[in-house]
Each structure stands twice: as structure tokens, then as C-alpha cells.
Amino acid sequence: MVRTVSGPRSAGDFVFHFGGHTPILQAAPRVPLDIFTEDAFSGRLSAVDQKPRERAPFPRVNPLTGPIAVEGALPGDVVAIHLIALVPARDWGVATVSPNFGALSGTRNNPNLQPEQDERVWIWQVDRTAGEVTTTTADGRARLAAPLRPFHGIVGVAPPHGEVRLSVVPDVFGGNLDLPEITAGTTLYLRANVPGAHVYVGDGHYAQGDGELAGTAVEGALDTRLVFDVVKARDGIEWPRIETDGEIGVVGCARPLEDAVRIATAGLVAWVSELSALSTLDAYQLVSQTCRIRIGNLVNPLYSVAAFVPKARLPGGPAIFGGVHRSLRDIA
Amino acid sequence: MVRTVSGPRSAGDFVFHFGGHTPILQAAPRVPLDIFTEDAFSGRLSAVDQKPRERAPFPRVNPLTGPIAVEGALPGDVVAIHLIALVPARDWGVATVSPNFGALSGTRNNPNLQPEQDERVWIWQVDRTAGEVTTTTADGRARLAAPLRPFHGIVGVAPPHGEVRLSVVPDVFGGNLDLPEITAGTTLYLRANVPGAHVYVGDGHYAQGDGELAGTAVEGALDTRLVFDVVKARDGIEWPRIETDGEIGVVGCARPLEDAVRIATAGLVAWVSELSALSTLDAYQLVSQTCRIRIGNLVNPLYSVAAFVPKARLPGGPAIFGGVHRSLRDIA
Amino acid sequence: MVRTVSGPRSAGDFVFHFGGHTPILQAAPRVPLDIFTEDAFSGRLSAVDQKPRERAPFPRVNPLTGPIAVEGALPGDVVAIHLIALVPARDWGVATVSPNFGALSGTRNNPNLQPEQDERVWIWQVDRTAGEVTTTTADGRARLAAPLRPFHGIVGVAPPHGEVRLSVVPDVFGGNLDLPEITAGTTLYLRANVPGAHVYVGDGHYAQGDGELAGTAVEGALDTRLVFDVVKARDGIEWPRIETDGEIGVVGCARPLEDAVRIATAGLVAWVSELSALSTLDAYQLVSQTCRIRIGNLVNPLYSVAAFVPKARLPGGPAIFGGVHRSLRDIA
């Protein structure tokens, strides 16, 4: 059985914050759900001569589908969000470069006095056969291509402590993480901070390099099937965690970037230590010699990073959250 | 023809700085050379009950083999250093955790007032058949394993502007980059700053996770075959560049970590733009949607990062440094 | 005429967020108002053997008095908040050191694996005659003293874009700035983001060094007289601004610390340029040779900094926000 959420399909239905909303639906654990998510510009930026800031003026960027209340999730529980399938809902995606935004520009967080860089829009075409997205340069003389790898830049829950936060800011509640691992086959674990957890999903990316340097991925609407479960973990978790068939990972969001890495890797050391009954220093040693670190974004108000270790490297072959990933994978 | 450097094999022969030395030998371009490099502790730390700081007191860590003068290299030229083969010279490697060192500890660069963490040594065994290194935890109850992937933590040249720098500090001249890509099959490009460039090699790693978090990789002596060439590039390069069969990359060293990423990615955008005749913004777009970013170390006085793009994504299939990588690969 | 706000005086009356509240009162522009603010621990931490985290568990720290609606303030306007008098409401203040908090400890934003530092409480006595606060060391053998200089660690308004934020996080809306300049005789300028602006005040400090390094100042309840005005500035402002009889300043909040300095100094260059009809580069030059930079805090989720220039250095003796500081000073 799959439950389909027919909407939201119109701009008025989307929200731009984490927290403060009445859920748009209740989701039963372990029942797949189909949702639609708009692109970061609400589908309103579709030509190279349009102005991003006019079509999607800040802060009306990154519209969110949700919140979805997960039945049975109480504050402190862990919500498992398993992504089953992500399908581009359009044949094109869009990317931009904007003044005062991006990793290679001064921004409102690290301003400078240089002249601003130009604004540019690229429309990328989806080539499902080739598994690519392609575009042409401004002068039309060259074709650019990138692998088609859809994922959600944003999956998050209502923040802790009653905060209401803009959709652009990732943090302990997940959100704008921009991690390509958050795709079909992956389970994301987030701490529930309110009854029902209130899950928000959005910011579909058809392709993205590490760091989302220019400030956007190839942004595109997605038709996504996902499924939830609730883990009654004793102490819950603080930062988002990720599980795939082959790896476990922990997310950190911070500036400067090394502090995001510290959050992610210290969390991973603690998790590995707990799963495999290793001392902290032995777990630190194992993580140090085997981890993979992914920079999600280097452009949002907090940068995002995830640190991973292969499950096969964990001594003892431990059960992770009671095997919920495998169990949800089977539903899928 | 391969030229073998019989030494240095004794501790007294190694050096601990970049710059300021008379070359130990002259290397002709395109003639392979066999060298031996000691481990980071000069081979003097070989048991778990030894004290790293007594066996290899700072700054006598990271002994370097070199400098090797590359015939024909003049300041401003690019020296291509192609690694042909790296073979562990011992059946064991060593890793440590030390007070005031590592990504998850206060250090002399970012001190705190907490009690210091303990000192620990792990001896890792090389299992060439399984392609792994393995060790046991302090309590002997668990076995830890990591993939055997030898690479040089350090390859560098004499610094620009007459500086003499400790071997632990990576910078524009390469050095302690801790990038696993610097292994067999890779060409590293460095700007020559003195006649002959003066190449130094060391810091063999049998295994390492991203960031070298705990402060050391699985450190091990290496028998390495490598070959040089000189590229008479008009303007040369500033930061180290990397080429493999599949990718090109640019290195950045800085703190905070985002600035290392900025150096690497801005350099990569410029290189892609130049190679493919793309405008800066189009090259930025291509890099943004296709790049891979590797964190080399998060523990040295300057952090190191490399950003890569697949060569297949470069429009026009350009010649890179006149095809020197392919040419050296053929010699190998 | 001075209007006295009899409450809030009980813990239940305080709030712990910026945004999302109905105002507790309406304030007419240019009519002084007397308020009471609780200390950062809600007055519940008053002995050296009490546990801070039990007495004031996170996030119930930094209780706020407010919000106060300023009549006539519309979004985009500048609210001038002039502090007339700040009087310690008690004869003691309190300071702490806590695990995982402070500039010289790992924290949840930059974790490490070292053992945590101890928790400690100091009760500081107010000596109004000597103009000092004093305490004794844990072993009772030494007396510590600091100058009594009361100021508000927190003055802020409802955030832009509908966010609701914890009281500990300073940002563009002001809040937990920890700047000693925010004291009697100073006018703070904040952009109104909602009708009435919704001003919150709290976090009285009897003494504090630069950076609030250990994580708290000498925290104390205050009886404060202040007065508001509304400036119908055409474009308003983005970041908080400060005016005293002798200086003007701009605030920045960010991590890493240099980015907070960049926000503050770039804002100051722009303001000086506008006030004195200097080109950006000439204003930059003037600021570079004459500015004073104060580090407010180095412990909150965003660090705070203010950059100042002497008014006497501004060519042309310009009117600042139409002379509202002088005008409010006269009311005081």
C-alpha cells in the first residue's frame, strides 16, 4: 500500500520555515507515502533571462512540503526517514550564480568591498537515458554535463526548544544539508522535538558537486516515495544520522567548516564506540583510518558535513537502531 | 632504466625542513628513480608501550628523503612528479593519539583549559594478501581493520621566497598534504622555486581516513619508484595540482578549512576555464555541479584540501600540461 | 514623566525567545520607561554549591523582559533604544564555568574528545562605593575584583522573516551581544521587523571582560530606565548600530570571528561613507586608521563584535539619524 499526497502542487501550499505549522497530514509508520516537492525557486525560474531575485525573492526560497506528522513519534524519539524513490518531476532543472552568495563570493556573512559578481542562470536539461543533465554556456559554444543523481537537499523536522527557522538554515534538526547521500536507499535519522516530529521535505537536486559551491545545485522538482518509522531509542540522538546499505554517518552543521567536521566526526566516534563496544580512543582510531568526509554545502548560514564509516569495518556486526534500515528497505 | 638511490637509510641522513639544503642527488627528467622513505617517527616507534614524544620529539617528526634536484627545472617551471609504485617497506605501521594534537583535541593552535587526552600507540600489521592493515584494541578484545592503500603524506619542493619551513607544515610548495590521491598512478605538479626545484618525499601512509583526524595515519616506511619531468609552462602555477587517469585537481592549504576549499576550488575553476576556454562563470558552474572535494588533513598548522573534476567533464578534451601525465604513465 | 513597568518580577513572566509573543506593553516614543530584568539564571543560582544546569537548565537561560511594542514603528524603520540608567537590583551577581561551554573549552559547536572541565560557581558581591564587584577563590585564599560597569548583555527585537529564536543567539536583530557599550548614555539602533518592533531586554552584566570568555559575565538583575524613538529612515539598516556621545559603531554576529569583524567593519565603512560623502575607499581608509574593535562574546552560537570610529573623525560633522541620540540624551 502506498499513500499518495496529491498536494501541495501550488505555491500557496508550501511553507518556508521549520516549525510553527499544523501538519498537512498524518503518516503511519511503515506505510510508504508519495509526495511532490517544488524546486528551490518554486518552479518560477525557468529561463536564462529571468532574474532569480525577482522570481523567488528571499526568503521565499526553498519551499518545503510538509510538515508531515509521524504517528507515534514523541520528543526524544528517533524518526527514521527512508527514501524509496526520487524521480525528477520535470525535464529541466535550474542553477544560478548570484551576487553576494556562494562559496567563492563575499556574502552577507563575510562581506567585502569588491565589486559584486554578475548574476547568471543556467537551465539544465534532464537526459534520463544518458543519466545526465546538460546545459550550454552563455556564448552557446560549449555543452556542460553532469551526472543525473537526484537527491533531497532538504529533509528536516521541527526544531528543538520552540524555535522557528528559515528553510535555508541547516542545523541539528536537519534541513538544508545538501548531502547527495540523502537519496533512494538511504535512511535519515532525526531526533523528534515535537509530538509527531513534523517532517519537512524539499530542495530537490538533480545534480550537485561537493559543497554546492556556486550556491545552487541543479535545482528541480521531485516526485518522491518515502516511508517513516519511529525508534524508541533510550537517549535519542542529537545530530542527524545517515544509514545506507554500506555505511553509517553523522552530520554536523557549523561555521567554520572544521567545526562542522568536528561535530560529525566526534558524533561518529561516539556512535561507533557505542555500537561496537570500543573505548573512545579505539573508536577514534578506527574512524581516523577509515572515515570518508563529505562536504554538503559551503554556502548556507551553517555549513554542512557528514562523516561516514563502512559498516563492514565495525567490529561485532552490531544492530543499528534495531535494524530499522533493513526493515524499511524491505518495505521499499 | 631505473636509477636506485641506495640511501638514505639511516636517521642521520634525513632532513626535517623544506628548503636550505644541498641536493642529495640530481635526477634526470623521465628516468625512474627508486627511493626509500622513513615513517613519520623515523622508524623509532614500534611498540605500544613506547612514548611517541620521547622516540620522535618535535620537531624531529616527518623525516624527508631529499632534496632531489630535477635537472632543467628553473624557478617558475612546473615540476611533474609521477608516482609509479609504492611498496610498504615493513610489515607494520604505527599510529598514535597524543595530547594537544589531532582534530578532536585542543592543540597549541586552538588551546583550551580541559584536561588533556591520553597518549596511545597502535601498531598496525600489514596484510598484503587481504589488502588490509589490522590492529587490536588496547583491551585486546577487538580487531580493527582498514584498507591497505599506501600513499605519500608528503611530497614537496623548496619553498618560494627563500623560506625554510618545518616538514609538518603544508603550503603552496606542497609538503604535508596527506592526500590519498598522491599514490601510484598519480602526477603531482609543483611550481619550482629554486633551480632544480629540490623535491622532498616522505611520510608514507599505509592507510588513512579523510582528515587524518587523530593526528597520524597508519605511518609506515615506503619503497617508492617515481619519475620527474619539467613543464616549461609560460606562467607556471601557484598551488599544487594533481592529475590521475580520470581526474584533475587543485590543492589548497589554509585555516579555517573553508579557506583551503576556496583556494582549491577557485584554482580549479581557473584551470578548467583555461583548459576548456570557458568563461569564469561557466567554469564555476561546471565545477559546482561535478566536483569532488577531499579533506587531506585537519591537524597540521595549515589544513589541506583538494578539489577534483573528472577529465571526461571537460569540454574539448584538452591537453593538460602537454600530455605529460600520459607520457610519464607510459614510462612507468 | 517616567512610566514604570511593575512587572515582570516572577519567573513565569519572562520569555526565552525573540519573536512570537504578544507585547507586554506599548511604549510611546520619547517617554522614559522603567523596567526590571532578571539575571541569566532567573535569579535561581545564588550559592557556590548549586548546580547551574539544575537551577537554570538549557534553554531556560537568559530570561527576557518583553516584548515591548514601540508605537509607530513599522517594518523597515529604525528603532532607537536609548539607555538612561542601569542600577544593580541586587547586591550580588553570579558567574560560572561549565563543561562544554566557554571560549576555552570544547563546546557542542566545536566538540573534542578530552575530559570535560569542572563546573564552578562564583558569587560576586557588589561594592557600590568602590565601584567594584569582588569574590573569593575556591580555596578562600585570594580576593578577586573587577570594575562595576553594569550593561545589558541582551537588547533585541523580533527577528526578520518570521523566525523565532532562542534568547542565547545574537544575530541581525541584536539580542545576546554582550557589548559593554550597551549601557547608560548609549543609543542602540535596530531595524524593526514587525509592527511595533517588539523590543526585548535582559542579561544584565555587572562586569565583563572582552569576549565573555568563561561563558558568563558577572550576571545580575538590573533596574533599568530607557526610552525609545522611531527613525523613519528611508532604507533602514541591516545590522545593529550604536551611538554614544563620542563614537558610532556597527555590530556584526558570525562565526568564525573574522567574519563578525567583516560584517561590523564593512557596515561601518558604508555608514561613514554615507554620513560624510566619502568614496568607499576613502571611508575604508579612514576606518582602517581610526577604528576600535570590541569583541563582545566568543561563546554564543554566533560571536559578536562591534567596530567604532570617533564622531570627531567624521568629515563634515554629519547628522546621525537626524540627531536622535542627542535628543534622547536630553530627555534623559
Added chain:
Amino acid sequence: MVRTVSGPRSAGDFVFHFGGHTPILQAAPRVPLDIFTEDAFSGRLSAVDQKPRERAPFPRVNPLTGPIAVEGALPGDVVAIHLIALVPARDWGVATVSPNFGALSGTRNNPNLQPEQDERVWIWQVDRTAGEVTTTTADGRARLAAPLRPFHGIVGVAPPHGEVRLSVVPDVFGGNLDLPEITAGTTLYLRANVPGAHVYVGDGHYAQGDGELAGTAVEGALDTRLVFDVVKARDGIEWPRIETDGEIGVVGCARPLEDAVRIATAGLVAWVSELSALSTLDAYQLVSQTCRIRIGNLVNPLYSVAAFVPKARLPGGPAIFGGVHRSLRDIA
């Protein structure tokens, strides 16, 4: 008795590194010495239409007078460098803004893709009577003024561990600190790393705001009288320390800026603890409530910061380095 160093007075006599030189003279402890230091551009930039990069191409900036060998200083000792008088040697100073340099521009350490800022030169006139330096804006319509407060941007010694470093990079050996406190009446303490310590002095500043934001102060040649002493401290010191009649301070150099603050303040906590026999946490508390933090520069490869506490706040009125500051003050 005052010893006068007649040279260096010509450009060829200056050096541009710390370390690696034969001393230009031997200085006896406690005998005042007169030296001349050139400005940062070797006196070659004296008109607004000259190009800084042509007149003083990198790395030939910040010429140093020295090294001066201090008789009796052995590695591990503390060299006390007391500044007696600093007199502008010319009636003008010079300041610049350059592309890719300064706190409010991308630089080679944190590059961006924006167009570069323009290059500009200001010639500042010294008005000894008014105690000011003054210049005019590019359009000639406004006069800019700053207080005349001469100090040395650079005082340093030969680096530890045999390094040779460019004059622009401050570090543990002092160097390009850009701290206005390093002026007449101040004693700077540096650890001797080589016999004789090898002191270098330069980079006179006639005026400078905090952070040296635009990349230069008002740069000017100085005639300086100074005197040395050697303190046979048991353990020596690591980072530079400063003493004035009223304060003691510790310097830190690092990126990001908060790490420079951590070095300076952790060092100050340790020093206060040692001087006053306070526990680390009590010293931390005292420093937290009373310290002053000065940002020296935010533009060099390592940023510089100093943290100070008033001597009057130190319990017990301790002797600092055996009273050498007072003793040298009396010689002056």
C-alpha cells in the same frame, strides 16, 4: 650611554626574513641603542600616483633592521625588549589599498571570483604639533585625520626549529604583530631560539586602527631608541608577552581569529595563575571579567591578537620577570 647604529640606511642593508642571518651588531644588555627602521615599502612609495607593487614588489615588503644579537641570551631564555622612544623619521607616511589584500577583500588565502578592488595610495602628513596625521581624499574634497601614535608593527626574533620566515608572517617568534601597544614605555618579551636571540625591528606605523583592515597602517620610517635585557627564566615562554606600566598581556597568532584569541587568553590565564598562585579556574574567572582584547591585524597570513589584564587586578602584587620592566623603564 646610548649606542647609535649608524646604519642600515640604504635599502641594500635591510633583510626580509626572520632567521638565517649573521647579526649586524652585538647589543649589551641594559645599554640603550638607537636604530633606524625603514617603512614597509622601503621608502620607495611616496606619491599617490605610484604603484605599490612596482615600488615594493612582494616579498620585498616590510624591510627589517637587524638582526641584533643580545649578549648572553641563550635558547630558552626570555629576551626583554624595552622601547624607549619612537620618533617619525619623516614628515609623511603612506597607506594603500591593493587588490587581493586586506580584511575586506578576497586574498590569496581566501580567494573569490569577484572583480578585484582598485589600487589606491594615500600620503599622510605628520602634524607633530596637533599630534595627528592627515591626508585628503582622492577627490580633494575632504580631509581625513587620525591620531599620531607611532609604534613598531614588527619586533621579532629568529624563529625556533631552524625555520626562516618571511617578514610578513607573525608567529610564535613575534614579528608582524601590528599591535599599537608595542610603543614607547612597553616591554616585549620573546623567547630566544638561537644564541643571541637575533632581534629584528621594522614596520613603523604612525597611526593604525584595530585590525589594520585595509592592509596597511600609516606606514613610516622611525628613529627608535630601545634597550634589551635577558631573563634567565626557568621554563621560558612560548608566545610573545607584553608589559606596560599598567597591564600585562599575551599575544596569539592564528587563523581563524578566535584561535588567536584562544592562544592569547589561554596564555594569559596560565600566566595570571602562575603570578598570583590562583587555580586555573580562578585565573580564568579573573581574566574573563577583566581582560581587554586587542586585534592587531586581520590581514597577515596569521592574524594577531593580544589579551591584557590590569596589573592592579592581580592578587598579591607579584614580581613579573623579576621586575625587569621597571628596571628598564628606569634606564630609559
